[in-house]
Amino acid sequence: MKSITITGSKRESVGKKATKALRNAGMVPCVVYGGEQPLHFSAPELAFKDLVYTPNAHTVVIDLENGEKVNAVIQDIQFHPVSDRIIHIDFYQLFDDKAVTMDIPVRLVGNSPGVRNGGRLLFRKRKLTIKALPAKLPDFFDVDINKLKIGGNIAVSSLVNDDFTILHPDNTVVVQVKSSRNVVAADDEEEEGEAEAEAPAAE
16 A cells, blocks of 8 residues: 655644644644554644545555654544644554554446446445555455446455455445436347347357
8 A cells, every 4th residue: 555654743742732832833733543652743734635635545654853753544533623624633553463444445447338328326335444454455446347237236245355354244335336217228228239249159
């Protein structure tokens, strides 16, 4: 999985007054959990732009001014209720031998014949929650919809992989094409046309 580096400074004081002063200066107070003890640091709000305002998933390298580097993933983000600015971020430290839980975005690949025949594509799960070792975290779930016909769906069961555990029931629908009385006939006609086209070749 791709990683984004956040350059920050350790926080000496974590009281409300110090935290408010950081925010007033355009800094975001952050905490990294999962290690021997919580690590408090701050970084400029703009540093999180490519990490927070994106549909993609990334791990993070927190690069502190004392030369210390910590690998982590975002665990929780708090936004200001009025301005929508980032006011706090919790991270979870990554270890090579310790599985982590993360939301991975889903990408649809190809063109559905059901949609070409007038069906309606319903993208049910744009992200899937998985548990995996850091080295096994995928950037995306690529879901092939080239054979997805009207009334059909693709469920979690078809995306199972030995590299990670998907934390959704196997029958969870990721994407489907809604059936409709107006278009089912068109889908059937396409199948019949394919069969007729294949028949002369068989002879």
